Amino acid sequence: MNTHSGRRARTAAAATGLAAVLLAATPGVATAAGENLPPLQPSTGTLTVNRTKGCSGEPVHVPGAPELRAVVEDTTQDNEEWESNRAGAEFEVWWTGADGIQQRRSHTSGVVQSPITRMWQTPSELPADTVVSWHVRAVDEEGATSAWSDETPGITCRFIIDTVSPEPATVVSEQYPDGDSSWHDGVGVYGSFTFDSPSEDVVEYVYSVLGAGTTRVRPEEPGGPVTVRWMPEDSGVYYVQVRAVDRAGRSSSQTTHYMRVAAGRAPVAHWTLADPAGADNAAAEAGPAARAEDGVVFGAPAPSRTDLTSTVTLDGRNNSYLTPDAPATDTARTFALSAWARPAATDTPMTVASQDAADGTSTFTLGLRPTADGPATWVFRYGGTTLTGGSASVGGWAHLVGLYDTEDDTLRLHVNGKEVASETGVAPMAAPGAFQIGRARDDGGAHWQGELGDVRVWDRVVSRKEIERLGARPADLVAAWDIERTDDDVIPDRYGDEPLTLHGGAGFYTPDYAACLEDPECVEFPADALDGNDHLTLDGTDDYAATGGSVVDTADSFSVGLWVRFADTSPDRPMTVLSQGDADSDAFKVRYDPAASEWQLVVTSGSEPGATETVVAGPGAPTSYADEVAVVYDDSEGRITLYVGGEAVATAEFDASWSATGPLQIGRGHTADGGWGEYFHGGADAVRVFRGALTAAQVRSFAYLH
Numbered sequence: 001m002n003t004h005s006g007r008r009a010r011t012a013a014a015a016t017g018l019a020a021v022l023l024a025a026t027p028g029v030a031t032a033a034g035e036n037l038p039p040l041q042p043s044t045g046t047l048t049v050n051r052t053k054g055c056s057g058e059p060v061h062v063p064g065a066p067e068l069r070a071v072v073e074d075t076t077q078d079n080e081e082w083e084s085n086r087a088g089a090e091f092e093v094w095w096t097g098a099d100g101i102q103q104r105r106s107h108t109s110g111v112v113q114s115p116i117t118r119m120w121q122t123p124s125e126l127p128a129d130t131v132v133s134w135h136v137r138a139v140d141e142e143g144a145t146s147a148w149s150d151e152t153p154g155i156t157c158r159f160i161i162d163t164v165s166p167e168p169a170t171v172v173s174e175q176y177p178d179g180d181s182s183w184h185d186g187v188g189v190y191g192s193f194t195f196d197s198p199s200e201d202v203v204e205y206v207y208s209v210l211g212a213g214t215t216r217v218r219p220e221e222p223g224g225p226v227t228v229r230w231m232p233e234d235s236g237v238y239y240v241q242v243r244a245v246d247r248a249g250r251s252s253s254q255t256t257h258y259m260r261v262a263a264g265r266a267p268v269a270h271w272t273l274a275d276p277a278g279a280d281n282a283a284a285e286a287g288p289a290a291r292a293e294d295g296v297v298f299g300a301p302a303p304s305r306t307d308l309t310s311t312v313t314l315d316g317r318n319n320s321y322l323t324p325d326a327p328a329t330d331t332a333r334t335f336a337l338s339a340w341a342r343p344a345a346t347d348t349p350m351t352v353a354s355q356d357a358a359d360g361t362s363t364f365t366l367g368l369r370p371t372a373d374g375p376a377t378w379v380f381r382y383g384g385t386t387l388t389g390g391s392a393s394v395g396g397w398a399h400l401v402g403l404y405d406t407e408d409d410t411l412r413l414h415v416n417g418k419e420v421a422s423e424t425g426v427a428p429m430a431a432p433g434a435f436q437i438g439r440a441r442d443d444g445g446a447h448w449q450g451e452l453g454d455v456r457v458w459d460r461v462v463s464r465k466e467i468e469r470l471g472a473r474p475a476d477l478v479a480a481w482d483i484e485r486t487d488d489d490v491i492p493d494r495y496g497d498e499p500l501t502l503h504g505g506a507g508f509y510t511p512d513y514a515a516c517l518e519d520p521e522c523v524e525f526p527a528d529a530l531d532g533n534d535h536l537t538l539d540g541t542d543d544y545a546a547t548g549g550s551v552v553d554t555a556d557s558f559s560v561g562l563w564v565r566f567a568d569t570s571p572d573r574p575m576t577v578l579s580q581g582d583a584d585s586d587a588f589k590v591r592y593d594p595a596a597s598e599w600q601l602v603v604t605s606g607s608e609p610g611a612t613e614t615v616v617a618g619p620g621a622p623t624s625y626a627d628e629v630a631v632v633y634d635d636s637e638g639r640i641t642l643y644v645g646g647e648a649v650a651t652a653e654f655d656a657s658w659s660a661t662g663p664l665q666i667g668r669g670h671t672a673d674g675g676w677g678e679y680f681h682g683g684a685d686a687v688r689v690f691r692g693a694l695t696a697a698q699v700r701s702f703a704y705l706h
Helices: 003-025 464-470 513-518
Strands: 060-062 067-072 086-096 102-108 116-121 131-139 157-161 170-172 191-196 202-209 215-217 226-230 236-246 255-261 269-271 290-292 296-300 311-315 335-343 350-356 362-369 376-382 385-392 398-405 410-415 418-424 435-437 449-458 476-481 500-503 507-509 535-539 544-547 558-566 575-581 586-593 598-604 613-619 627-634 639-644 647-653 664-666 681-691
Touching: 067 086, 067 131, 086 116, 170 255, 191 202, 191 236, 202 226, 215 226, 335 350, 335 362, 350 449, 362 398, 376 398, 376 410, 385 410, 385 418, 398 464, 435 449, 535 544, 558 575, 575 627, 575 681, 586 627, 598 639, 598 647, 613 639, 664 681
Parallel strands: 060 157
Antiparallel strands: 067 116, 086 102, 086 131, 131 157, 170 191, 191 226, 202 215, 202 236, 236 255, 269 449, 296 311, 311 449, 335 398, 335 449, 350 362, 350 435, 362 376, 376 385, 398 410, 410 418, 476 681, 500 544, 507 535, 535 681, 544 664, 558 627, 558 681, 575 586, 575 664, 586 598, 598 613, 613 647, 627 639, 639 647
8 A cells, every 4th residue: 555545544544433433422322232433542742752752743852762652542432331441552653764765663552451551662773863753543452543643633743863962061160160279269159150062952961069969950042051150168179060961861971170169258347255354345356346335344254165255245225335337248248247145134125236227227137036925036137028036045145147148139047057047039238337236226226135245247158067167066074974883872973073972872783694694593684784884773762862062054055864774664653863953943853754654854943932843744654774864955045855765855945044053963853842752763874964955966875975
């Protein structure tokens, strides 16, 4: 059959099939019994090349002989109720060879339950750089066929096999060039990187930095260049790896662009505020000195576990501020500022730093604001955008960073090294007036009351890693009791500063393995000591261990942990494993309450009679092995958290305005009448005290930290 007669035959068959479908679908007209109707014409929308490229009439480019797919379906109108719809697919491809003769190949799949996607992996002999057309039709199990997919309303699908990969991409960056030994620009400064390939059919570039996750970018038109922006978060040697991808999906070889990134530029203004008492201005590490008004007192305490030696105290009055009488930075461009802050009150708006606008207000303010139903929150306001986050507590130090990035017009607020709020799409605002420390031109001045230290201003992005380092106050071990047997009822601190004294007959447990080996009736070895050779044993009646004085400063961040083992995994009363307070109450205590089947953290708001007691709890059960119990207070968040087995089970707000000066107690706590009780029955070991808040990861291994 020649091409024209074959086309006429297919058209006639399609017309017959279409008439039958229309007849069956016409109301009141029945299909003749036993008549087989042709399957449905495959929809162009279900046809794909290599799964991802559809059929649009324009040729799609593929890297090799492709896989063709189509959804086929038999009609249901000629079936009895018990019959199923079964269909297969007949694919056909054709092209014109170099000799001008049309070539065809076809493939028919098996007939299966439909609707279903059928596929054909085309033969490898298909020519490259040639337009290959294709269509498909459905076939039922009796051999009836649908119309071809490119008959009305369909279209003919086409593809071109491209066997040539694109040329490698070039990488050009003015800020971070390749090929020299110099250190360029630095942390927090964006650089532009232009990718280009000589190949005219490149439609995408795939790149990564330091081998991290890949990013895909597309040029405006095939073969064109594309420019991306990137900012380093740390100094060092970096590399960008790029591959060019053409419209067939073929990838070039990889281009690697090496660069040396310098440390970030120093702040444009920096006042440590660690000037000697009586000074009338704050000397500047960078920028102009800051004039100090009468309400500024130098020589205040600095946050512990930092490099600061002292700070300033501001009394909240109109004359308690510092200023260089000049702007610190151009706030219409990228900038950042940071400071250490410790509020003496949180019931009124207060400002850490600001910069004056031209209209007598402040373009930005960094500080705190009270809330109606909770603790005060930290605030960074820039123009009409206000970010809030974190918890501000009286007497608690916090490291604050406010950042505005014009690269994506994003405003960010960080508290203690963590981003707590951000907003994108913030318009730039100019602030031509003076930089202010401790006050603003809004909120009635919002003067700061408390301590401030180490105020810095940058004209660049301060990276996440830099912010983490600036706000770091790593916990350090101040006392450790590796409990081993002694003869004088005193357990020495590892550092010899604060011994732990035994009371009420408290003793030691040492497993006697030898006795069990010598006893023929011994069938179960004794349990190991909690740590080392021995551990503390308490009888639950009057046994406990305590330090001679205060070890934990409850007005500052602290962490306390120990290992415990219950003598009875079904205790009949509440038992306290750890506490510290004063003569009449506990600032905090940890106990297990069997009636509620929960671990409880109990905190008291103060030492005075009638102080509020708060109980928070998490479900749990005593074990016959070691329970790791730890309490962590983070003064920057104003919260204390109980961990059991390395997991946080309860957290509460903690009032650090009173310092519990009593000794650390192991195995007892205060009862409701103010006396001592709730004695623990079991073992204890590996008692650790840290100045500062352990991270959640550190809590899981607190006994091994040094």
